[in-house]
Amino acid sequence: MITLYPFRMRPIFRNYPWGGRRLGSVLGKPIGEGPHFAESWEIVDHGDAQSVVANGALAGKTLSQVVAEHGEQLLGIRYAQAEFPLLYKFLDAQRTLSVQVHPHDDMAAQLTPPDMGKTEAWYVLAAEPDSLVYAGLKPGTDRDTLARAIAQGVCEDYLHAIPVTAGDCVFLPAGTVHAIGGGLLVAEIQQASDTTFRLYDWNFIGADGQPRELHVEQGLAATDFTTGPVALQTPVPTDRSHVVRLVxxxxxxxxxxxxxxxxxxxxxxxCHIISVLAGELSVEGDPAAQSAGLGQTWLIPASVEAVTLTPRGPVVMLDAYLPD
Structure with missing residues (x-):
């Protein structure tokens, strides 16, 4: 039986019109040619979107195969999961994304094909001056008001806008209307879902001369109109002086x-997903052995139990994991 170890995965890139080139120029991803590299999916097991192990004895295996063959070692106390339940990615937003909402688990399970719901959180890696995120609706915005605003092309009048800078974190439970503003480089942790209902696209016209498809009725049905405006997360101290809780x-x-x-x-x-935001880090047991810097991501299996992280100078790192 293979003993699991800290995995590095090959990133999966997504090209959308709102993307840029900072996944390569800032995060060091091998993006190749082209102007619109929007997302780098670092850890994913969702249908055809599959992370592939890049290091060690399981190199070339998909994350789905690792879950199927070594699920208990990988997931530990969450071994009942048939698929890896989290998706971790980076996003380079050169212009503002569409206004979206994601369904909760029960609604997503009724879709064809069924999916998970999508609760997510963003961490701002870099922000141009005056950058915004849109998170939640202004007080008093109900379904009829939002539907009318979408139809009239003025949805932005009812969105809660938040100025953000590097280091800010936003938590978006399923059902929260949201959009990432232009000029932001963001890390995102979410449920392993790719179900998005597009409510509004800023009256954008694509290269084909047509607006993109909206999903207004589904989006309105998925929206939680009780949540109102979303505030930035306040980091909470933990019992470890070097760790704060974001979400x-x-x-x-x-x-x-x-x-x-x-x-x-x-x-x-x-299991844990760790990702370097600043400095360089080496991870005990990583077959690649060398340290890695900004943008590098590892998946630490549950069976590892404990791993030493050795920095080269000061390091800032994100650590995502499943609750007990």
């Missing part, structure tokens, strides 16, 4: 680590 919900936990000396990550019976 804790029933789908995932997301922490930020800041350290300049070797530290130990204990998996606590579950």
């Amino acid at each position: 804790e919900c029933d789908k995932f936990v997301w922490d930020r680590w800041t350290f300049d000396k070797p530290v130990e990550l204990q998996t606590g019976g579950g």
Whole structure:
């Protein structure tokens, strides 16, 4: 039986008109030619979208194969999962994304084909001056008001806009209307779902002279009109001085680590997704052996139990994992 180890995965790139080239120029991703590299999917097991192991004895295996063949070692206390339940990605938004909403689990399960719901969180890696995110609706916005605003092309009048800078974090439970503003480079942790209902596209006309398809009725049905405006997350201290809690919900936990000396990550019976935001880091047990910097992501299996993280200078790192 193969003993699992910290995985690095080959990124999967998505090209959309709102993307740019910072996935390569800032995060060092091998994006190739072209102006619109929008997303780098770092960890994913969702249908045909499959992370592939890049290091060690399981190199070339998809994440789906690893779950099927080594699920108990990988997922530990969450072994009942048939698929890897989280998706981690980077997004380069050169212009503002469409206004979207994602369904909760029960609604997504009724779709054809069925999917997970999509609760997500964003961490801002870089922001141009005056960058915004749109998160939630202004107070008093109900279904009829939002439907009318969409039809009249003035949806932005009812969106809650938040100025953001590097280091800010936004939590978006399923059902929250949202959009990433232009000028942002963002890390995102989410449920492993790709179901998006596009409510509004800023009256954008594509290269074919046509607007993109909207999903207004489905989006309105998925929207939670009770949540109102969303606030930025306030980092919460933990019992470890180098770790603060960014998000804790029933789908995932997301922490930020800041350290300049070797530290130990204990998996606590579950797997972890760790990602470098600043500095360089080497991970004990990584067959690639060398340290890696900004944008590098590892999947730490539950069976590893504890792993030493050794920085080269000060390191900032995100750590996402499933709740108990």
